[in-house]
Amino acid sequence: MNIEGKKVIWKEYQKEIAENDFFYVRSCVRQSFFPGSETTFLKILREELGKNISEHPFHTTCTGIAYHSDIVPFETTMTVIARQFALMTEAGFHNYVPSCITSFGMYNEVLDTWHHFPEVEKKVRRLLKEATGKEFEKPKNLVHSSDIIYKFRKEIAEKGKFRLINRFTGDPLRIVEHIGCHYAKIFPNKGVGGAEYPHVLAGLIEEWGGEVIDYPERRHCCGFGFRQYLVKANRGYSIACSQKKFESMKPYKPEAILTNCPGCPFFFDRWQYAISEMEGVTYGEDGQGIPVLTYEELAGIVLGYDPWDLGFQTHQVPVEPLLDKIGIPYDPARKYLGKNGENIGKPEIASNLKFCH
Amino acid sequence: MGRLYDLLNQDVRFIEGLKACINCGTCTAICPAAEFYNYDPRILVTTLQSRDEEQIEAILKSDFIWYCGECMSCKTRCPRGNVPGSLISVVRSLSQDLGYFVESEKGRQQLAIKRTVGEWILDHGYCIFPQGVEPESHPEQGPVWSWIAYHLKEVYGRFDANYQEEGPGILRKIPQESLDELKRIFDVTGGTERFERIEEFSKRKAEEMGKEFSPGQKSEYYFHVYNTNNNKHGKDEH
Amino acid sequence: MGGKKVAIIGGGVAGLEAASSLAAFGIDISLIEKEEHLGGHVSQWDRLFPSRRPAKEVTGHLTGRLNEKVTVHTGTEVQKIERSGKSWDILLNNSATIVADALLLATGFELFEARKKEEYGYGIYDNVITSADLEKKFARDGEIRNAQGKIPERVGFVHCVGSRDEKVGNLYCSRVCCVTAVKQAVEVSEMIPGCEVFCFYMDLRMFGLDFEALYKESQEKWGVHFIRGRLSEAFENQDGSVLVKVEDTLAARPLKMKVDLLVLMSGMVTSSGTKKLVDMLGLETDENRFLQPADRQLRANETGIPGLFLAGTCTSPKSIDETISDARAAALRIMEYLNLPAPTLTPSPNWGRDGEGAGTNNQ
Numbered sequence: 024m025n026i027e028g029k030k031v032i033w034k035e036y037q038k039e040i041a042e043n044d045f046f047y048v049r050s051c052v053r054q055s056f057f058p059g060s061e062t063t064f065l066k067i068l069r070e071e072l073g074k075n076i077s078e079h080p081f082h083t084t085c086t087g088i089a090y091h092s093d094i095v096p097f098e099t100t101m102t103v104i105a106r107q108f109a110l111m112t113e114a115g116f117h118n119y120v121p122s123c124i125t126s127f128g129m130y131n132e133v134l135d136t137w138h139h140f141p142e143v144e145k146k147v148r149r150l151l152k153e154a155t156g157k158e159f160e161k162p163k164n165l166v167h168s169s170d171i172i173y174k175f176r177k178e179i180a181e182k183g184k185f186r187l188i189n190r191f192t193g194d195p196l197r198i199v200e201h202i203g204c205h206y207a208k209i210f211p212n213k214g215v216g217g218a219e220y221p222h223v224l225a226g227l228i229e230e231w232g233g234e235v236i237d238y239p240e241r242r243h244c245c246g247f248g249f250r251q252y253l254v255k256a257n258r259g260y261s262i263a264c265s266q267k268k269f270e271s272m273k274p275y276k277p278e279a280i281l282t283n284c285p286g287c288p289f290f291f292d293r294w295q296y297a298i299s300e301m302e303g304v305t306y307g308e309d310g311q312g313i314p315v316l317t318y319e320e321l322a323g324i325v326l327g328y329d330p331w332d333l334g335f336q337t338h339q340v341p342v343e344p345l346l347d348k349i350g351i352p353y354d355p356a357r358k359y360l361g362k363n364g365e366n367i368g369k370p371e372i373a374s375n376l377k378f379c380h
Numbered sequence: 381m382g383r384l385y386d387l388l389n390q391d392v393r394f395i396e397g398l399k400a401c402i403n404c405g406t407c408t409a410i411c412p413a414a415e416f417y418n419y420d421p422r423i424l425v426t427t428l429q430s431r432d433e434e435q436i437e438a439i440l441k442s443d444f445i446w447y448c449g450e451c452m453s454c455k456t457r458c459p460r461g462n463v464p465g466s467l468i469s470v471v472r473s474l475s476q477d478l479g480y481f482v483e484s485e486k487g488r489q490q491l492a493i494k495r496t497v498g499e500w501i502l503d504h505g506y507c508i509f510p511q512g513v514e515p516e517s518h519p520e521q522g523p524v525w526s527w528i529a530y531h532l533k534e535v536y537g538r539f540d541a542n543y544q545e546e547g548p549g550i551l552r553k554i555p556q557e558s559l560d561e562l563k564r565i566f567d568v569t570g571g572t573e574r575f576e577r578i579e580e581f582s583k584r585k586a587e588e589m590g591k592e593f594s595p596g597q598k599s600e601y602y603f604h605v606y607n608t609n610n611n612k613h614g615k616d617e618h
Numbered sequence: 619m620g621g622k623k624v625a626i627i628g629g630g631v632a633g634l635e636a637a638s639s640l641a642a643f644g645i646d647i648s649l650i651e652k653e654e655h656l657g658g659h660v661s662q663w664d665r666l667f668p669s670r671r672p673a674k675e676v677t678g679h680l681t682g683r684l685n686e687k688v689t690v691h692t693g694t695e696v697q698k699i700e701r702s703g704k705s706w707d708i709l710l711n712n713s714a715t716i717v718a719d720a721l722l723l724a725t726g727f728e729l730f731e732a733r734k735k736e737e738y739g740y741g742i743y744d745n746v747i748t749s750a751d752l753e754k755k756f757a758r759d760g761e762i763r764n765a766q767g768k769i770p771e772r773v774g775f776v777h778c779v780g781s782r783d784e785k786v787g788n789l790y791c792s793r794v795c796c797v798t799a800v801k802q803a804v805e806v807s808e809m810i811p812g813c814e815v816f817c818f819y820m821d822l823r824m825f826g827l828d829f830e831a832l833y834k835e836s837q838e839k840w841g842v843h844f845i846r847g848r849l850s851e852a853f854e855n856q857d858g859s860v861l862v863k864v865e866d867t868l869a870a871r872p873l874k875m876k877v878d879l880l881v882l883m884s885g886m887v888t889s890s891g892t893k894k895l896v897d898m899l900g901l902e903t904d905e906n907r908f909l910q911p912a913d914r915q916l917r918a919n920e921t922g923i924p925g926l927f928l929a930g931t932c933t934s935p936k937s938i939d940e941t942i943s944d945a946r947a948a949a950l951r952i953m954e955y956l957n958l959p960a961p962t963l964t965p966s967p968n969w970g971r972d973g974e975g976a977g978t979n980n981q
Binding site (some may be wrong): 083096143219242247 | 391392393396410411412413415416417444446447448449450451452453455456468469472473476485486487489490492493494496498501505506507508509510511513517518519520521522523524525526527528529530534535536537538539540541546548549550552553554557558559561562564565566567568569571572574575578605607608609
């Protein structure tokens, strides 16, 4: 494989990412399943990078999951999104940053629709006014939160305490990157690096000392499929997609999977568990799973944050083996403790997946 | 032109998404649903393109249109600029608005999504509300979810969340005023009507099938649509 | 003889044929070619469809027909063009100036840059090559090996790369790639007995008289497999082989396959030489950036500008025989424009068989 060929493409798909003054909207899935990640994002931006990033307490879901499950009409989603923009306008911001990739895709799709069909934008403005009395301006800059970490990856590396290197062998860690489908597949020029060879996560891995691993099914959807997971009867599709990816990446021996979408790490994490239960098959070394990380978790590792502040205890596939490789210190005894060190219970041990307690 | 085609053609996503298919199969080649299910996005597009009322009505009533996972891998590649993934949204919308969705096993599942994701949006302002994600119906989420689900406040509290409290933060309580605004948005944009139709058509179907139907996630009909898979959806089944 | 002069920009098939056609009537020709060699793309090819005759035969014939009336300027580019009255002043990059009564643009095509079809991985995966790369292997190496030095056991041909594709901004068909793929499929089968060859096509455009016969031969004699599905994606396996994803649309099933070598049939796009002249002369192009003649059916060699003519693939994709016919048509139009009296034939080499038809010679 000739990496120079990819670099040419990466240069062609660069986009403008704002410097500061961000209006942040949260992700439904990440709040529920990876709460440490969003907290870490805000911490990195405010405390490490000194940025102004605001979260409006009245913002809601963008309805992306409902939209892609087709229970809400397009007008409804567009008007809810218009309300979000109105909150941004009221708060005096122009740079809009969603935490969710489906949202990012949604916002781009809506803005593109309004661009091609101005009468639809007019109609939505009218509907928003009717329902809420609000008016909005469209954002001047709309990027995903992973784009911002990408933009400041050098600064994060400089402040970093750890590199993505196996301290026992001295080799860079082999990391597979997985980009959420709605990041660049809908509008390739809205993704750093485009749709075929995105750079937003590869860039982080490279900058922080790791090795990017490519494999045949890299572009394949993780399998969320919205209704294909939300309804129990359909979950076979979802797990089959993830399994296809695991089987494809296995020969390349990845040591971690890095993702930038809310759903993807959730599915990679949980489906490895489910496959280990159903088939006794695991994909990491020695009966372990391959740890799945969000980009904030990876940044947090590099910056030397406490792994339990980052939220690794909410993962099903243990991340400790990766932390050990890098040399990140952690206290296993504190893994499941509450905010003030209190006992708040702990999960049971999985049968087939080597699980760190 | 037929009634159904005319209805489809009113949706701006139909106009954007159907741009003359040449049957090249580039979309189907990388479609995950085409890999696992008896689905073919190329056939979806050519069926719509044919403007044949009978064929369109048939797919609106069949499992066929419910297999897509809306990953949009098709959009990236189509040499004519078609978007099967968007066209799927359009036909699913019409299928629900006309009540055709209850004629297929996969279509009937829309009730389950409305009663979870849909109601969470209006009741809490989130698409996913952890209190509603029961470990029993989500065994694949593993023991770690069971732990979190029974200690929501404490676990989220570990991360400076603001679990169901006012102000910013993870899983904050979204103020009633904002939820009221959401509801009014749903009312004026057809969202409420969509929810009502899903309920109404499902209720009729439940009666037809002789299954108990009531709100929430415990009724016989709900359990049936949430769990039933006739195992005839695979690539070689017809 | 009237002393008329015509300048031709482009020394490929069209430029050569127009030059010799005009020179046969005693017109002075300046033939300007930016490469060091004449013959354009054909000079880089091994054998030509449908007969598989050596390309050298064709380029040899064309260059052989040039007589002493033709002054060839290879390795030369045009820097500036000015109009003074009815004549053209052409400044070359070697500081020489050519003055001509008529100007013919025969700036040809370039091959679509296959790397722009990112999902096929040209320039990233070592065993993904273009049809031009393959032709060089035929011409230069006389054998085919993949990047690992192995003789491929399975070769895939991908039709329509950079053609009929909104995503790269080329909405048209490049016309000759289908028959080229079938020709190369046959040649690979000939060179590597037992090699499995697959063509992934959308439509098989076998428009020329003997093309269908070539297609039939490829199937009957060589067992080439034709799969009706446009390639969606290619990826490189660990062993260097290429994994491809298509839909076999006739069977309505997605299909994944491993090949040792993947050949991309890159289409024709407007050349950089043409682009330069468009800017210099303010020429009209169509939506696919080919030069727009005054009327594609009735005045295909004329522009809106008197004294400025077009020939060859700079106006649209063409096969070699079509290009030659088009070049002769352009020559005739130029003659009309120059308003010559009764034509004066000067014998030129390679005219007809055994030197017959050496021309009515009324000097």
